[in-house]
Amino acid sequence: MPDAGLAADGSIDYFNEWYPVSFTKDLDKSKPHRFVLLDIPLVIWWDPNAKAWRVFEDVCPHRLVPLSEGRVNQAGMLECGYHGWAFSASGRCEVVPQQGKRDTPRACATAYHAAERQGLLFVLPKPLPPALLTKGGTNPDLAAALAMAVAEEARIPLVPELEEPGGKWLSQDVWRDLPYDWSTLMENVLDSSHVPFTHHVSMSNRNVIGAYDLKLTTPLTEEGFDGLWKTGPRAGKLGPQSTTFKAPCFMKHRLDAKGFASLTVVYAVPMRPGKCRLINRNVLRFGNPVPELIFNLLPPWWWHVSSNVLLEDDQVFLHLGEEELARRRANGLSHSQVCYMPSTADTYVVAFNRWLQRFGGGGPFGGADTQFVEALGARLSRQQLLDRYSQHTESCASCQQGLRQIAAVRGAAAAVRTLAGALAIFCAAVAVAAAAVGAPAAALGSLAAPPPAGVLGVLGSALVRCAEAVAGPLDPSGAGQMLRAAAWAALAAGAAAAVAALEGLRQRFYEGVYPPPRNVSAKD
Ligand code: FES
Numbered sequence: 001m002p003d004a005g006l007a008a009d010g011s012i013d014y015f016n017e018w019y020p021v022s023f024t025k026d027l028d029k030s031k032p033h034r035f036v037l038l039d040i041p042l043v044i045w046w047d048p049n050a051k052a053w054r055v056f057e058d059v060c061p062h063r064l065v066p067l068s069e070g071r072v073n074q075a076g077m078l079e080c081g082y083h084g085w086a087f088s089a090s091g092r093c094e095v096v097p098q099q100g101k102r103d104t105p106r107a108c109a110t111a112y113h114a115a116e117r118q119g120l121l122f123v124l125p126k127p128l129p130p131a132l133l134t135k136g137g138t139n140p141d142l143a144a145a146l147a148m149a150v151a152e153e154a155r156i157p158l159v160p161e162l163e164e165p166g167g168k169w170l171s172q173d174v175w176r177d178l179p180y181d182w183s184t185l186m187e188n189v190l191d192s193s194h195v196p197f198t199h200h201v202s203m204s205n206r207n208v209i210g211a212y213d214l215k216l217t218t219p220l221t222e223e224g225f226d227g228l229w230k231t232g233p234r235a236g237k238l239g240p241q242s243t244t245f246k247a248p249c250f251m252k253h254r255l256d257a258k259g260f261a262s263l264t265v266v267y268a269v270p271m272r273p274g275k276c277r278l279i280n281r282n283v284l285r286f287g288n289p290v291p292e293l294i295f296n297l298l299p300p301w302w303w304h305v306s307s308n309v310l311l312e313d314d315q316v317f318l319h320l321g322e323e324e325l326a327r328r329r330a331n332g333l334s335h336s337q338v339c340y341m342p343s344t345a346d347t348y349v350v351a352f353n354r355w356l357q358r359f360g361g362g363g364p365f366g367g368a369d370t371q372f373v374e375a376l377g378a379r380l381s382r383q384q385l386l387d388r389y390s391q392h393t394e395s396c397a398s399c400q401q402g403l404r405q406i407a408a409v410r411g412a413a414a415a416v417r418t419l420a421g422a423l424a425i426f427c428a429a430v431a432v433a434a435a436a437v438g439a440p441a442a443a444l445g446s447l448a449a450p451p452p453a454g455v456l457g458v459l460g461s462a463l464v465r466c467a468e469a470v471a472g473p474l475d476p477s478g479a480g481q482m483l484r485a486a487a488w489a490a491l492a493a494g495a496a497a498a499v500a501a502l503e504g505l506r507q508r509f510y511e512g513v514y515p516p517p518r519n520v521s522a523k524d
């Protein structure tokens, strides 16, 4: 039986494959989101009635504006921001305010099959059958369409290990919209030999290189391939690493080392030519509970922010390199004709490109030709390439929450800095005055003298008590107050350091740094 994802000519039908579009924990349920998959603009929105994510084409059937600029209304329908047409879960138009009633099927939004699995929202980018637009459960077309929908969901590319009961796998989840093609990303993550060099300092070491004895362990088919790197990373210190490429967008490395096991899972999601969404899960299983405890304490945004340097290690050269590759291939040359790959280190890169040529039709956007080169567009500036905010933070609910938390803590730290600084100055002034005059009464002036009676007296006593609480018991030498001044100054300095550190952390949500750590490291 042919694979459901294959076109009639045996090559893959990219529009009949499931793609993850987002971690659901990073989606804000209060508003619609735009995402482009295979050049199709999509709107992702939370249906509060069914408590499920919905995915439509991001185009209003009335006058074609993006539905993602609208809202989810009180009735739990997606409402266009232009004239208020409202659409229910299946895409059916329920409200045309200008007519007072819903309109014909032509008024429907195009709905896509979406399913949440393993914390990811997956989309099948072919429109739902019209039968699913019909309400009620007796329509035989509807029953058939629903049965087909269930069968379709069995093809979602999942991480099998995360399905193991009691598997104790922990997933560190990261995503970013990258300024290069999904095929460039897939090549990059299949290519383990770049890691010690590209990611020297940030995660690896270019001085620890072992054999790159990579081999395919299964034949190359339309479904992908498996492979084994017998020596494995860190010059073999961690043991062999196995790899799976499941066409078209899933890749997994697995390493079973002493004390831990790790999976590096990447979904390379094609957005448009030269642009993809990386969805990355670093899945770990530890031999003892301490790392697990620490792992669970960290918020999702921490992993997002921490992954940026690593991603930016490759960002500039992959963006520039893929254009060079496409230009050279536009003359009709194959990948292996324009790239020279004599070593077994490139086994998976070669295999992936063979898959792309034999079964992948060159890619969803038509492969390397002059049109593809044109579609890649002008190269971005370095500043644009390192723009973390537009490539991730702006659309990530977890990072937006992180920014709010950081702003709140930073505000509190700034207040402590100001207050403690003022108190340090006050204590120092009291100490200097006490030492100069040699008597506490003189040091604190009338505040330290017996208070007058009445309201002024009460106020005066309160002020003296406050002053003592801040500056310590009155001390004729001024030494006690000076000690307090030093303590307040230390607190102010600590708070100032916290403000600076939090500002540095906030900055990490916005822009990357250049040059990459490997090029500025003093270590060889
Ligand atoms: S364009 Fe959407 S309601 Fe008019």
Ligand SMILES: [Fe+2]
Binding pocket: 026, 300, 301, 304, 305, 392, 393, 396, 397, 398, 399, 400
């Ligand atoms: Fe994030």
